[in-house]
Amino acid sequence: MHIYWLKWIAQCTITHISDCHKQLQESSGNVHMVDGFSLRLLQIQSSLYTSVHGFNQEEIREKLLAFPGGSIDLLKQDSGIAVLTINNPSRMNAFSGSMMVDLEEQVNQLENWTEGKGLIVQGAAETFCSGSDLNAVRAISNPQDGMKMCMFMQNTLTRLLRLPLISVALVEGRALGGGAELTTACDFRLMASDSVIQFVHKHMGLVPGWGGAARLVHIVGSQNALKLLGGALKVDPKLGLQIGLADGTLGGSQAEDGGGTPLQQAEHWISRYIKGPAPVIQAVKKVVLSGRELSLSEALRTEKDVFGTVWGGPANMQALASKSKHK
Numbered sequence: 001m002h003i004y005w006l007k008w009i010a011q012c013t014i015t016h017i018s019d020c021h022k023q024l025q026e027s028s029g030n031v032h033m034v035d036g037f038s039l040r041l042l043q044i045q046s047s048l049y050t051s052v053h054g055f056n057q058e059e060i061r062e063k064l065l066a067f068p069g070g071s072i073d074l075l076k077q078d079s080g081i082a083v084l085t086i087n088n089p090s091r092m093n094a095f096s097g098s099m100m101v102d103l104e105e106q107v108n109q110l111e112n113w114t115e116g117k118g119l120i121v122q123g124a125a126e127t128f129c130s131g132s133d134l135n136a137v138r139a140i141s142n143p144q145d146g147m148k149m150c151m152f153m154q155n156t157l158t159r160l161l162r163l164p165l166i167s168v169a170l171v172e173g174r175a176l177g178g179g180a181e182l183t184t185a186c187d188f189r190l191m192a193s194d195s196v197i198q199f200v201h202k203h204m205g206l207v208p209g210w211g212g213a214a215r216l217v218h219i220v221g222s223q224n225a226l227k228l229l230g231g232a233l234k235v236d237p238k239l240g241l242q243i244g245l246a247d248g249t250l251g252g253s254q255a256e257d258g259g260g261t262p263l264q265q266a267e268h269w270i271s272r273y274i275k276g277p278a279p280v281i282q283a284v285k286k287v288v289l290s291g292r293e294l295s296l297s298e299a300l301r302t303e304k305d306v307f308g309t310v311w312g313g314p315a316n317m318q319a320l321a322s323k324s325k326h327k
């Protein structure tokens with residue numbers, strides 16, 4: 001039943017959540033399975049597009065696999081921090097079709113990682129990502145296939161942002177086009193001293209389609225988003241910090257960032273937010289996520305339910321027993 005439940009969650013859409021609710025009640029005959037908590041969690045866990053929107057996951061996967069090259073590599077570490085690497089250095093880490101499929105598979109892995117707490121998304125060879133592979137873009141430039149690719153990437157990046165892990169994009173070199181969009185699918189962005197985030201879409205006769213515009217508005221506000229997209233502005237670390245696109249910069253003093261490689265500095269940066277047991281850190285992300293995505297009343301009810309999963313739990317009991325002081 002558990003597998004069935006997870007698969008079903010993946011197929012649901014936010015807009016059709018009530019239909020899915022009804023379907024599940026009919027198919028399981030068990031109304032109690034879909035209480036308010038489950039339903040609200042479905043809303044923040046499910047994919048955006050399904051067959052209702054003309055989206056056929058298997059069909060688009062096959063089309064994307066016709067454009068191979070590069071990989072998306074996942075390293076899950078004992079520390080509870082995973083590292084996801086966009087790996088296609090000969091094309092400045094541009095996304096081939098098979099890398100889009102890889103990314104979806106790695107997000108799947110992360111959704112099932114119960115011990116996980118943090119995630120760092122980086123590019124190989126000291127640059128982040130130059131967006132979609134222009135060779136693939138040229139080959140699938142008909143509107144129907146473009147829309148399918150767009151829905152596939154929106155589904156995946158939405159699921160990436162909704163992982164119960166605290167995530168950070170480690171931006172070295174360039175994050176262009178879809179690469180800039182990818183940075184917005186993380187909770188935080190850290191910029192190396194020479195790095196640039198640039199929504200170059202306008203120069204390509206495009207607008208973001210991987211959900212980057214909607215997320216950008218949430219991060220920097222509509223005024224700044226309009227400037228970044230309308231001007232295709234180059235965001236360096238200074239501008240990034242000023243407008244709130246960047247949450248930190250690398251290459252400061254050793255005391256501040258712990259020194260070492262950019263990846264080690266990013267691990268040091270994120271470590272302060274993920275100290276503690278995985279269920280507690282995951283609960284932190286869930287309450288913030290529900291506050292970000294649900295209406296206030298739904299978010300409040302979800303917060304109460306998530307609270308119920310940690311109240312009286314091992315970490316809570318241990319803290320009470322140790323009479324900790326918060327000085």
Ligand SMILES: CCC(=O)SCCNC(=O)CCNC(=O)[C@H](O)C(C)(C)COP(=O)(O)OP(=O)(O)OC[C@H]1O[C@@H](n2cnc3c(N)ncnc32)[C@H](O)[C@@H]1OP(=O)(O)O
Pocket residue numbers: 090091092094130131132133134135174176177178179200201204206209210
């Ligand atoms: C979702 C919408 C989108 O993402 S649309 C795609 C938006 N991205 C772009 O337009 C990036 C275009 N590329 C560039 O501006 C430059 O290549 C950048 C990234 C600034 C790097 O410049 P530079 O350091 O001089 O290196 P280069 O141009 O010689 O590139 C090295 C090799 O990488 C390739 N490359 C780069 N980006 C892409 C890409 N997006 N798709 C496919 N290939 C790409 C270049 O063509 C070059 O390859 P080659 O060595 O000439 O075979």
